[in-house]
Amino acid sequence: MDAANDTRQRIITAAQELIYTRSYNEVGVQEICDHANVKKGSFYHFFPSKRDLALAVLDQSQAFMHETIIKKSFLDDIPPLARIERFFTTIYEFHKQVKENTGRIFGCPFGNFGCEMSTQDEDIRSKVDNILSTSEKPFVKALTEAVERGDLPAIDTAATARAIFAYVEGIMLYAKTCNDPELIRELGKRALQLAVPVNMQ
Amino acid sequence: MDAANDTRQRIITAAQELIYTRSYNEVGVQEICDHANVKKGSFYHFFPSKRDLALAVLDQSQAFMHETIIKKSFLDDIPPLARIERFFTTIYEFHKQVKENTGRIFGCPFGNFGCEMSTQDEDIRSKVDNILSTSEKPFVKALTEAVERGDLPAIDTAATARAIFAYVEGIMLYAKTCNDPELIRELGKRALQLAVPVNMQ
């Protein structure tokens, strides 16, 4: 049971890393197993198929992001809008570090999955869809707090959070394609401009 | 020469459609050839490898976007900022139509390629990078005109155009993952908010 969990966990972690740095279709089950020191026969003891592994990887990536990026960024030790700004500096520093270590920007794991798989696998699509929605929540909370404090006028915080997070995804895609972490910092500065009253006709 | 061009063209067009609606790694050379009514042996007479086809597909997709979306959106029959708004309604209507026909949103062909291939193939990455830069130009032009007309204060038009187009990519990724064209319309409304003076500090 212990060793089992460990094997399963090693598979997920290996897959997470390989798929994130390459792509779902570029990485085979065999390679994942090699990387996790597991025989392929064992793989199918824990996962009925490769796509079920993908779903598990998404769960783990979401948990990872929450622990390392969301929690840190949205701590309420600073004003709510400053937390959103801190979110961008956090992901900037994260990807800058990754680039120093690997020479590459790999983008957003959820955006990557969504881009590659949304038209191919409905379960993966809806899981990514759900993760994106969940990811908007800390932004909604921060924006709502900002409105309550009077830092922002009354706005549609849910729609604004969605716009900001869509912008995040666009920034990450740009940073990946240009392989330049500085884009995260530079473009991130403008994120809060997406939070203005709904006038604009 | 005529028939040759035609064969080559059919291959590119078939690949463009298949890769756009699925993904590069999901679509094999054989399937592309079947779709184009070409034998696989012929394929390698025109393309040294599958990735060279990908580069040709990117060229054709860029030309397609320029002819069908950019030209139409950025006609100078209306004020410059209205052209940017028209760009969003154009892509909204395009993808709404695609969804009606196919039930799916397939996102941005360049964003898709960039997401899937940037870490795998440097030539493809830099080609997509270049296409993104080129795509910013009509936005730069419109923004510059808007500044000249006094519709906007003096801003960094290049940086603003980049922010807006990154937002476009994020919107397209969101629309694809949520499979909902309405997101393009709703989120697109806020694009011009990314064009404000650089203060904000």
Next chain:
DNA sequence: CTTGACATTGACCGAACGGTCAACTAGGGT
């Protein structure tokens, strides 16, 4: 000591992958 549930292994499956190649066809220039 036995049983049963879970874990592990390696051999194996058919299909598909990207890519190669020699043979053949077609057509225009000399």
Next chain:
DNA sequence: ACCCTAGTTGACCGTTCGGTCAATGTCAAG
């Protein structure tokens, strides 16, 4: 009539793909 080039074809290459399975190992509960 000849050749040369470009285009076409189908058989074929080794490799990898996702997935299956029966046999074996492990170990804790009864």
